[in-house]
Amino acid sequence: MLYLYHEEAGKPQLSLTGDAHRYIFKVRRHKADDLLYMRNLKDGLLHSYRVTHIDKRSVMLSLQESSILEVKAKQSLHIGWCVIDPKSIEKVLPSLNEMGVEKITFIYCKRSQKSFKLDFKRMEKILLNSSQQSGRSEMMQLEMAEGLEDFLHKYPEAKMLNFSENHFVSNRSFETIVIGCEGGFHEDEVALFKTEDIIGFDTPMVLKSESAASAVASRVLL
Numbered sequence: 001m002l003y004l005y006h007e008e009a010g011k012p013q014l015s016l017t018g019d020a021h022r023y024i025f026k027v028r029r030h031k032a033d034d035l036l037y038m039r040n041l042k043d044g045l046l047h048s049y050r051v052t053h054i055d056k057r058s059v060m061l062s063l064q065e066s067s068i069l070e071v072k073a074k075q076s077l078h079i080g081w082c083v084i085d086p087k088s089i090e091k092v093l094p095s096l097n098e099m100g101v102e103k104i105t106f107i108y109c110k111r112s113q114k115s116f117k118l119d120f121k122r123m124e125k126i127l128l129n130s131s132q133q134s135g136r137s138e139m140m141q142l143e144m145a146e147g148l149e150d151f152l153h154k155y156p157e158a159k160m161l162n163f164s165e166n167h168f169v170s171n172r173s174f175e176t177i178v179i180g181c182e183g184g185f186h187e188d189e190v191a192l193f194k195t196e197d198i199i200g201f202d203t204p205m206v207l208k209s210e211s212a213a214s215a216v217a218s219r220v221l222l
Contacts (some may be wrong), residue, residue: 089118105151127140
């Protein structure tokens with residue numbers, strides 16, 4: 001873990017209790033006078049704290065230094081993702097976060113199962129743990145869209161990832177791309193995009209939705 005998250009990181013004094021205390025005391029086995037690195041994931045600052053007191057219930061920290069250290073992808077990628085099984089999303093979410101995806105907007109597309117309900121608090125916890133492990137300095141943004149038309153009204157420059165002779169490797173001039181769910185896009189949804197705004201991978205294989213999301217992120221960001 002490259003740093004520890006605390007919403008009040010940057011204050012002169014901090015007290016850690018609960019899970020944060022258990023991590024410091026039992027997992028990392030820190031002791032008095034050790035240095036810890038903290039972020040609040042809001043300002044791009046990395047804060048250095050010294051452990052001034054530690055016991056079985058709490059850890060007291062004193063701020064030593066704050067410095068600007070932004071850790072993020074070199075370019076922006078926003079994925080519009082038609083809702084799939086939340087378990088599948090949660091499995092790949094840490095990888096997308098580590099690669100630097102800036103934002104994911106989940107969309108209830110025509111072939112998304114409406115019974116799938118996303119737990120944003122659970123996903124944010126997954127992202128928080130991933131960010132601490134990878135060093136990412138800002139949290140990935142998550143949001144919802146009720147349908148593809150609503151999404152395109154807000155993000156009219158978005159591309160669609162679908163079967164197309166307009167191959168992905170030759171089209172990198174985008175920041176927002178929509179990825180379908182199991183069963184792909186409905187024909188009415190495909191019709192919302194101009195032909196030149198539909199791009200595909202140069203492969204005969206059919207990718208699962210989460211595989212496509214990982215492939216897009218790796219191609220664009222790494």
